[in-house]
Amino acid sequence: MIPFDDTSVMHHPANANQRESTKNELMYPGRVRQVPAMLNLLPGMVVSSEDRVRRRLAEILGQCGLTPIFASTVAESQMALARHEFCMILCDECLADGDYQAIVEIANHADTRPPVIVLSRTGDWPEYLAATRAGAYDYLAYPSVPTDLQRVIRNAFLDRDP
16 A cells, blocks of 8 residues: 555555456545556655645656655655665655756666656746756656646656666
8 A cells, every 4th residue: 555645545455356457456535547557556756845746746656557655855865766766756846955956866876767757836948958958857847737747657667778
């Protein structure tokens, strides 16, 4: 079980002993959602100094079939990357002790080199270009349309090196 906010994500217990194609379903309060077989709850890191943002991004990661692991600072992110292999990172543009560029630099030195998706309050074109030149996989306005972020998450997962 992966707790976040007042909800939780778990494998659907009713489908535990059923056919193979249903074992990738996740249960969210009030609904069951099919998770792409390629994702199967791999860890993704959510980095934001704001609890509300972390919870919302964790929910979106869960909807994409990833296990959200939280960090609120660059220092926490560095410790988490030293201990875990993440398939991607969602990062707020500004953090309490730095910014996304520090996260990109740390991620580039990690064994798995997870793609970093930066979320910004503005999403302006010059900042997008600066972020991608700095090594970010993508740069999106936040709050974004959830389907846009889900699309970028799936693309980042598919683009990563095996």
